[in-house]
Amino acid sequence: MATGKRCSTAENELTERQRYWLEHLRAAERSGEPLKAYAARLELSAHSMYEAKRRLRILGVIAPVAGRKTTAPRFTRVTVASLAGAPVASLRVRLSSGVVLEWSEAPQGDALRELVGLVS
Numbered sequence: 001m002a003t004g005k006r007c008s009t010a011e012n013e014l015t016e017r018q019r020y021w022l023e024h025l026r027a028a029e030r031s032g033e034p035l036k037a038y039a040a041r042l043e044l045s046a047h048s049m050y051e052a053k054r055r056l057r058i059l060g061v062i063a064p065v066a067g068r069k070t071t072a073p074r075f076t077r078v079t080v081a082s083l084a085g086a087p088v089a090s091l092r093v094r095l096s097s098g099v100v101l102e103w104s105e106a107p108q109g110d111a112l113r114e115l116v117g118l119v120s
Contacts, residue, residue, distance in 0.1 A: 024052075091103045
C-alpha cells in the first residue's frame with residue numbers, strides 16, 4: 001500500500017476525517033491484513049476505506065502502487081499552442097435577441113465586447 005511515503009499534500013493539511021482514514025490505512029498495512037478483512041474486524045466500512053485510500057492517493061499523501069492506473073484529479077490544465085500562419089476561422093456570435101454577428105477574422109482586443117454591447 002505504501003502509505004508511509006508522502007508525496008504532494010502535507011499531512012497537517014488534511015482534514016480530521018482524512019487523517020482518521022490515513023491512520024486506519026497505515027494500521028491495516030502494519031497488520032498485514034487485506035483492507036476488507038481489517039475493516040470487517042473493526043466493523044468499519046470497507047467501501048469507505050477504499051474510497052479514502054483513492055482520495056488520499058489523488059492528494060499525493062499515499063504513493064500510487066507501481067503498475068496501477070490511478071485516478072487523476074478532475075481538473076486538468078490545458079494549453080493551446082499558437083498556430084502562427086494558420087488560416088483564421090470565421091467567427092459567428094448569435095445573441096439571445098436573435099441577432100447574428102459574423103466576422104471573417106476575430107476582432108482584436110475589446111472590439112468584440114463593444115460590438116456585442118451595442119446590439120444587445
